[in-house]
Amino acid sequence: MSSTDKQNPHLYVVSSAPDTGAGLPDDYYSLRLYVAGQTTKSLAAISNLKRICEEHLAGRYTIEVIDLLDRPQLAAGDQILAIPTLVRHLPQPLKKIIGNLSNTERVLVGLDIRREDRK
Amino acid sequence: MTDVAPAPAREAPSLVKAPTGIDGFDDITIGGLPAGRPTLVCGGAGCGKTLLAMTFLVNGAEQFDEPGVFMSFEERAEDLAANVASLGFDIPGLVARGRLMIDHVRVERGEIEETGEYDLEGLFVRLDYAISSVGARRVVLDTVEALFSGFTDTAILRAELRRLFGWLKDQGVTAIITGERGAGQLTRHGLEEYVSDCVILLDNRVEDQITTRRLRIVKYRGSAHGTNEYPFLIDDQGISVLPVTSAGLDHEALSEPVSSGVPGLDAMMATGGYYQGSSVLISGGSGTGKTILAAQFADTTCRRGERCLFFTFEESPEQLVRNVASVGIDLRQHLVRGLLRIEAARPSLFGFEMHLARMIRDVGRFQPAGVVVDPVSAFRGPSFEIQATMLRLVDSLKAGGVTGVFTSLTPAHTMTEADHRISSLMDTWISLLDIEESGERNRGLYVLKSRGMSHSNQIREYRLTEHGVELSRPYVGAGGVLTGSARVLQEAREQAETVRLRQEAEQRRREFERRRTATERQIAELRAALEAEAAEVAMLNEQADLREQTAEQDREAMAARRGAAE
Numbered sequence: 001m002s003s004t005d006k007q008n009p010h011l012y013v014v015s016s017a018p019d020t021g022a023g024l025p026d027d028y029y030s031l032r033l034y035v036a037g038q039t040t041k042s043l044a045a046i047s048n049l050k051r052i053c054e055e056h057l058a059g060r061y062t063i064e065v066i067d068l069l070d071r072p073q074l075a076a077g078d079q080i081l082a083i084p085t086l087v088r089h090l091p092q093p094l095k096k097i098i099g100n101l102s103n104t105e106r107v108l109v110g111l112d113i114r115r116e117d118r119k
Numbered sequence: 120m121t122d123v124a125p126a127p128a129r130e131a132p133s134l135v136k137a138p139t140g141i142d143g144f145d146d147i148t149i150g151g152l153p154a155g156r157p158t159l160v161c162g163g164a165g166c167g168k169t170l171l172a173m174t175f176l177v178n179g180a181e182q183f184d185e186p187g188v189f190m191s192f193e194e195r196a197e198d199l200a201a202n203v204a205s206l207g208f209d210i211p212g213l214v215a216r217g218r219l220m221i222d223h224v225r226v227e228r229g230e231i232e233e234t235g236e237y238d239l240e241g242l243f244v245r246l247d248y249a250i251s252s253v254g255a256r257r258v259v260l261d262t263v264e265a266l267f268s269g270f271t272d273t274a275i276l277r278a279e280l281r282r283l284f285g286w287l288k289d290q291g292v293t294a295i296i297t298g299e300r301g302a303g304q305l306t307r308h309g310l311e312e313y314v315s316d317c318v319i320l321l322d323n324r325v326e327d328q329i330t331t332r333r334l335r336i337v338k339y340r341g342s343a344h345g346t347n348e349y350p351f352l353i354d355d356q357g358i359s360v361l362p363v364t365s366a367g368l369d370h371e372a373l374s375e376p377v378s379s380g381v382p383g384l385d386a387m388m389a390t391g392g393y394y395q396g397s398s399v400l401i402s403g404g405s406g407t408g409k410t411i412l413a414a415q416f417a418d419t420t421c422r423r424g425e426r427c428l429f430f431t432f433e434e435s436p437e438q439l440v441r442n443v444a445s446v447g448i449d450l451r452q453h454l455v456r457g458l459l460r461i462e463a464a465r466p467s468l469f470g471f472e473m474h475l476a477r478m479i480r481d482v483g484r485f486q487p488a489g490v491v492v493d494p495v496s497a498f499r500g501p502s503f504e505i506q507a508t509m510l511r512l513v514d515s516l517k518a519g520g521v522t523g524v525f526t527s528l529t530p531a532h533t534m535t536e537a538d539h540r541i542s543s544l545m546d547t548w549i550s551l552l553d554i555e556e557s558g559e560r561n562r563g564l565y566v567l568k569s570r571g572m573s574h575s576n577q578i579r580e581y582r583l584t585e586h587g588v589e590l591s592r593p594y595v596g597a598g599g600v601l602t603g604s605a606r607v608l609q610e611a612r613e614q615a616e617t618v619r620l621r622q623e624a625e626q627r628r629r630e631f632e633r634r635r636t637a638t639e640r641q642i643a644e645l646r647a648a649l650e651a652e653a654a655e656v657a658m659l660n661e662q663a664d665l666r667e668q669t670a671e672q673d674r675e676a677m678a679a680r681r682g683a684a685e
Contacts, residue, residue, distance in 0.1 A: 081226070081245075081266070082231075082238065082241055083239070084237060096232070097231065098232070100234070106233070109232065110234060
């Protein structure tokens, strides 16, 4: 369920959904996590995010991790200032969470994950 | 944590400066902003921080081969470009040529959930990316304080800002960081704590409903700088700062005369005109022809093939050209040839200092030989302030050897305090008078003072003819100064007097002739009488002799007769 781009170790996609691309369900989560290098904060954020998604969104999420040291031009698109920043592209509207995602409760609030989604 | 490789820090010795290309600014900072260091520009809303910063970047890219990055935390790139397009800045063109990069950083106000530790590495990444993509040597952060509304953890923010400014120094870029003026301190969030090399304060004050922009260098580490508050100007030609540093008296005195445009007036001054680089005040009541006299100076300057700059505060350029054309001064030909420029503005458009800033800038750009300001009395304000600012203009003109002609409207025969203050700055003062006499109004002119030359003390009558101002021959007869028809009358009267005197003399001569003739005749008669008398006397004597002789003969005859008888 985890695939790592060998050419670019800093950009990888974690997904538990069938790779159909179209006809995603309404409660499908498309997330993008911006980091800068393999720092403690970044690594913590990646592992925290994976854990939370597996616990609450199993089977209906995609995580794209973008390392700005490799692709700095992407920072402007999502207006990234703080690192790490998690951007929820789906479901609409777009939401942002910053920090290493160590506070699970606030991550759930920030991602607007409904109570019934939680186990 | 960062592994953004800091570029090898360029050693920036304290004296290396990055010129801004802004008129006047580089003078007061003696060369520009500290190169390779951040400068804080702070001020209230709308006082020109963003424009100053943008001018710095655009000039850098266009004039000094230093590409720049503008990181805007407030305005979008399109808005920025549109706002400065009116100043002739082609932002999209510079961006397309890779000389400028604009990155708009949108700070969401409190919409971001904070879940644990973070830093602002994203900002560094973006800035680094922007700098490296255009090879930037100049950076503007406008206004970085906006971050304070987006992040709640100010401790992190402050630590990151400190790191940011240090990082900028390491990059060796010359940076401008703008900050909103805060109560009791220079910026709302105390940015001056982090940026300590150079701090510039902009101010926009309203006095008597007129705003004046002022700029002050609060500090400039390792460099001398002007310490005053300098008025500065933002108009369609961008920013210009009016330096007051030139208020010295070390300008050289030129002794070349320049014509006033009126031959008669030139002749009243021993040098045959004004001194080049001197300042001339033409004062007078309304309708005395101040503007025409000034226009004649402009005309003659242009005729010599030299440039003249005419500031008018009461008429539009078209109106001025038309009005002086009515007395035969054709300014349009000089406008067409580019020798004359007429700048018109309402005095109330902005403060006096701003006008001066504009004038000094325009003089610097046009490089004229002569400048006309018509009239200086249009400016309102405390007279000491007007004098102080006039002094700057006069000094700046003198420093450049530019002859300045200033007109001033003064109520007839009185002098205001302001006139006195201004007059002390002037080398030559020509006063125009209204002379009211015999039911008509005539114009009189005299040179009230003219430093460094002897000049006529006469009040000369002048007329506005179709060849401009013409001075009449001075009437300095027994009747005092007379003008207009009174003068004509007086001249006629004098002529009649002369004729009368001549006739009288003739009469006397004839009278004398007659008397002499009469006397001579009398003498002749007397002599004739005398001769007649002398003749009578001679005759009587003869008769007496004859009688005596006869008596003798008688006696002898008697004696003879008696003797014969005896």
